[in-house]
Amino acid sequence: MQRHKRRIATALSAAAASLPLSLSLSAAPAQAAAHDPIVFVHGLSSDSSSWNDWIADFEADGYTSSQLDAWSYDWGQSNVTTAQQLATxxxxxxxxxxxxxxxxxSHSMGALGSRYFLKNLGGTSYVDDFVSVAGVNHGTSVASWCAWLYTSCKEMQTGSSFLTSxxxxxxxxxxxxxxxxxxxCDEAVVPNSSALLSGATxxxxxxxxxxxxxxxxxxxxxxxxxxx
Incomplete structure (x- = not known):
C-alpha cells in the first residue's frame, strides 16, 4: 500500500513539474499571435535590406519572422503604382x-505610397498602426536633383500635384x-517640418x-x- 502511494505521489510530482513548461510552450504562440504583422516600406534608392537592423530588434522582442515583412519595389516608379503593389x-x-x-x-518616400494606399485604396480597413520614419510627407526641396529622372522624385517635390492631392x-x-x-537635422527632408502629419503623433x-x-x-x- 505504501509503495502504491509513493508511486502516485511520484507521478503527481512529475506532472506538476512539467506543468509550467507546458504552459510556457502554449503561451508562446499566443503571445506571438497578439502582434499585428508588420509590413516595412523602404524609401528612395533603397530596398528591403534597409530594415535588417529593426527586423532583428523586433525578433529579439518576440516577433516571429513570419510577422515581419520587408519587401522591395521599384523606387523610381510612381508612388501610385507602389501603393497598388503595397495593397497586394x-x-x-x-x-x-x-x-x-x-x-x-515606412521610411522616407515609402510614407507616400503607404499613405496613398491608406487614403485612396481602402487601406484603412486593413491597417491598425501606421508609422512614418523620416517621411517626406509634404515634399522636399532636395527632390529637384532627381525629379527629371524619376516619377517618384517628381511627386516628392514640394507643391507637386501628387502631394497636393x-x-x-x-x-x-x-x-x-x-x-x-x-x-x-534631416538633410534629405527639407524643411524638416515636412515630415509632420496633421492628426498624427x-x-x-x-x-x-x-x-x-x-x-x-x-x-x-x-x-x-x-x-x-
Whole structure:
C-alpha cells in the first residue's frame, strides 16, 4: 500500500513539474499571435535590406519572422503604382498569417505610397498602426536633383500635384493610429517640418541622419512602443 502511494505521489510530482513548461510552450504562440504583422516600406534608392537592423530588434522582442515583412519595389516608379503593389503585399501577408490587420512602418518616400494606399485604396480597413520614419510627407526641396529622372522624385517635390492631392482634407484618415518620427537635422527632408502629419503623433527624434533613422535603436524603441 505504501509503495502504491509513493508511486502516485511520484507521478503527481512529475506532472506538476512539467506543468509550467507546458504552459510556457502554449503561451508562446499566443503571445506571438497578439502582434499585428508588420509590413516595412523602404524609401528612395533603397530596398528591403534597409530594415535588417529593426527586423532583428523586433525578433529579439518576440516577433516571429513570419510577422515581419520587408519587401522591395521599384523606387523610381510612381508612388501610385507602389501603393497598388503595397495593397497586394498587405493582402498576401494577411492571407499568410491569418491576421485581420497589419501595421505599416515606412521610411522616407515609402510614407507616400503607404499613405496613398491608406487614403485612396481602402487601406484603412486593413491597417491598425501606421508609422512614418523620416517621411517626406509634404515634399522636399532636395527632390529637384532627381525629379527629371524619376516619377517618384517628381511627386516628392514640394507643391507637386501628387502631394497636393495626398494632403488635401484629412492627412490621417480612418481609424488607423498614425505616428511620424522626424529628425531636426534631416538633410534629405527639407524643411524638416515636412515630415509632420496633421492628426498624427509627431515625435522629434533629435538630430539623426536621414539614412540612420530606420536603423537607430532609440527610434526603434519608440516605434516598438507605438505599434505595441
Amino acid at each position: 503585399e498587405v493582402r498576401n501577408v494577411l492571407a499568410r498569417t491569418g491576421a485581420s490587420k497589419v501595421d505599416i512602418v 495626398l494632403n488635401s482634407g484629412d492627412e490621417t484618415p480612418g481609424g488607423v493610429s498614425y505616428a511620424s518620427y522626424w529628425s531636426d 509627431n515625435v522629434d527624434a533629435g538630430c539623426i541622419a536621414h539614412t540612420d533613422m530606420n536603423n537607430d535603436h532609440g527610434v526603434f524603441e519608440q516605434v516598438r512602443a507605438f505599434v505595441g
